[in-house]
Amino acid sequence: MIERPAVPLSQRVFGEVVYWITILCAILCIVGPVVAFVDMDENVLNPHFLMQDIFDGMAAESVIEIDADITAGETVLHLKDTGDFETVMDNLRDESGIALIQSVSAGDTVLSIERIKDFEVAQTILIEAKDVEEVAIIAAIDQSAKTITIAAGLMNSYAIEAQAEVTTIDEPVIVIKDDHNQETGIVRAIDKEAGTVTLMIGVDQSYSKDAHGEVGEETIWQDAKDGVAGGHFWKDNFTTGDGLTQFGLCLGCACGFFATIAAGLIFLFKEKSYGWAIGSFWIAFMIAVSAIGLIALH
């Protein structure tokens, strides 16, 4: 009978701590979603909309810093870059476009189009041609004349030679916020070269660069209860289904911390391996720094 070498205590303790915390957090992640189903509206993120938003490709995080302060009533927002918004209209498109049959100029409100039956009053539409596009709201429709009247005059001109067309889209909602205020706005146009986003209606409040003014696409967390933005939201929502699940996830993500602390203490006091104790505590320190967001991106 071959005698098996003894496994060091530090190693055994490390393994057991990791294993049982992993099992515990798996159990929490089984129970959490069931609790979430008991009262869907009680969750931080309502599962009905959450799952739909996830499968629609909605972002979890979308932020672009503003390049100039915004004062109340302003419609043009200057951003550091419009990269995030470049395809925002494409993603909101319901169906393919219908061609304009007459060119229109900036300031015009009446659009003549090939087919009118798919449009309704108060719908949001995207008018586009080569290199230029804008959003408008339908104010009136004349079925016999095949014309749409939009709520405000066009910002740009659209020529039928440049394949100008009209498409129905969902409202392009964006969120404007800083450390003090937050509101949503509807995009009217994006100018990539100027780095600006023009809104349908002026903003209600003022936003400053100094207070970390940001603009972003609507995210999954926009509809979250109590305005949380992910992260450690479980602390204030522990009894909700998704709060409990998030706690389970956080516990699992932190199990390396508890295990390395336990192993480090054994290295230090029992096995007298000071170098390895420092190594263990260093890893625990890195996990802790990462977990509390000391190294965070703004």
Next chain:
Amino acid sequence: MGKFLKSPVLEISLMLILIIVGYIAMGLISGGIDTPDDGMSAKAITMVLIGFFLLSFVIALIAVIAGIGGGVIFTPIMLAFTDINSLIVRATGLIVAMFSGLVSTGPFMRRGLANLKLCILLATSYGIGAFLGATGAIIMADSMGESGEAIIRLALGGIVICIAGYFVWGGTKMEWPEIKKVDNFTKKLGIPMPYYEASMGKVVNYEVTRAAAGMGAILFVGILSGFFGMGGGWAAVPAMNMVMGVPLKVAAACSGVLLGMGDCIAVWPYLLKGAIIPLFAAPWLVGQVLGGITGAHLLIKIKAGFVRFILIGLLFFTSFALITKGLFKLEVIGEVPIAVNGGVFLVIIVLVVLAIMGKFPNPMRRSS
């Protein structure tokens, strides 16, 4: 009765009972819930959660048998075949990769197959790399929008092809590397730890060398893992084996522990940014834990070559889908017709079947 109260039967049974009761309860509850406008019905959500759990369970089984992390399969599949935001996919991929490593940590540590000192040494550089990678992913998502999404898919497509190639040709990893000289730095660390090798019925004493170079290689593995949220077991094993001379089995065991430990650092930037959505990530996590334990204890006798061929086919098809989706998002090509996707899938299936039957050219057969 006694054996049902012992680990791992106890925890597996408990989790299985909870899962069955939980999903039945969700099914019953969902029958009486009204669906709001623009929302998904409770029944559909239940089906999605069960589907995710089953898929994760299967991925964990394949991953355990093929000796890789679950994230390598999860992340490319989700990016290639769904429209789910890439940051959410990569964050959940990191959870999958991490828990597939964590669940194997206990048994490997208990048996002495994994080496805690080696893991601590490499985790210091893996953690830094993984954190840098995760931070880079968030910066890219914040600043590059849709183009960033396309570039991530293209880059990942390229990496997945390389992984598939690695599995085809098997690399040059060796089961018992011969170490002629141990450098002073590594010698001072005192890493080696004898363990009982059940398949040989003897105690194995092994040496380790080039610790500094190993840490450098693992730093790079960490960056890849953190950026793409797909784990790095496929790279960590050869890095330990070829650079440091760690025996293959020990390297494989340490890689699971290392990924679990390192991803505990990498995952937090995603979590704090709100990219880990609890109800979405939970079934994936549970599937990894249950599949990982079950795979390690019950399916150890399945012929690994069979699974490896399926994995290679899966990786090639996924990389095709990733690259075409990336090019489509960059508006280089139009949307790939279903017929073309189906044709490519069929060709790959035929090649996999030929490989399993041993009728494929040399490279795949030789390394099976």
